[in-house]
Amino acid sequence: MKYFIRAIIAAAVLIVAFLIFLYSGIYNVSAMEPHNGLTLWMMNTVKGNSIKHQAKEIKAPNLNDSSLVKLGFTHYREMCVGCHGGPGQSRDEIGQGLYPMAPTLAKSTKELSPSELFWITKNGIKMTGMPAFGRTHPDDKIWAIVSFLEKLPGMTKEQYQALDEATKDESDE
Numbered sequence: 767m768k769y770f771i772r773a774i775i776a777a778a779v780l781i782v783a784f785l786i787f788l789y790s791g792i793y794n795v796s797a798m799e800p801h802n803g804l805t806l807w808m809m810n811t812v813k814g815n816s817i818k819h820q821a822k823e824i825k826a827p828n829l830n831d832s833s834l835v836k837l838g839f840t841h842y843r844e845m846c847v848g849c850h851g852g853p854g855q856s857r858d859e860i861g862q863g864l865y866p867m868a869p870t871l872a873k874s875t876k877e878l879s880p881s882e883l884f885w886i887t888k889n890g891i892k893m894t895g896m897p898a899f900g901r902t903h904p905d906d907k908i909w910a911i912v913s914f915l916e917k918l919p920g921m922t923k924e925q926y927q928a929l930d931e932a933t934k935d936e937s938d939e
């Protein structure tokens with residue numbers, strides 16, 4: 767009985783200490799200060815497993831089509847390059863201030879499947895600056911974006927500029 771009462775007191779002290787921590791404001795929410803190792807590990811573990819699980823049933827269509835890639839590029843230029851940058855393209859002011867920073871997508875395409883890229887672009891990622899484009903774009907447009915993402919590895923600044931030139935009169939609508 768004595769141990770039971772001690773355990774209750776210890777739990778109550780922990781809960782009160784946790785509430786004091788939450789309400790005191792000592793946790794720094796500044797985007798200029800990186801997460802501590804534990805928070806980072808938890809967020810990355812949840813995110814990685816969630817994306818794998820959610821994208822598991824999605825079947826990618828054929829993405830090897832140059833007109834699809836061009837269409838995807840116009841969307842990328844309009845909506846993604848500011849945060850993610852691109853071949854020879856730096857991130858804009860918003861992209862440079864984000865935490866976590868939006869990664870270079872040429873690298874992401876080596877780590878994520880087309881279905882996972884599709885799921886992320888459609889749904890966004892909570893607690894990061896990654897928006898959900900599925901609210902404003904139908905699936906076929908999102909697949910076009912993925913077809914462009916798949917071409918990013920190895921793409922030079924000149925190839926990016928050539929695509930820019932070839933589609934300069936085309937908006938992303």
Ligand code: HEC
Binds near residue numbers: 894
């Ligand atoms: C407002 C900024 C912003 C815009 C605009 C944006 N993203 Fe992101 N994106 C992010 C951030 C921040 C992350 C990183 C999230 C994280 O670390 O978990 C991210 C992550 C991603 C990832 C996962 C990459 C990885 O390696 O885990 C993909 C794929 C992605 N974005 C695709 C896109 C596409 C495609 C577009 C345009 C249609 C786009 N994003 C537009 C901010 C943005």
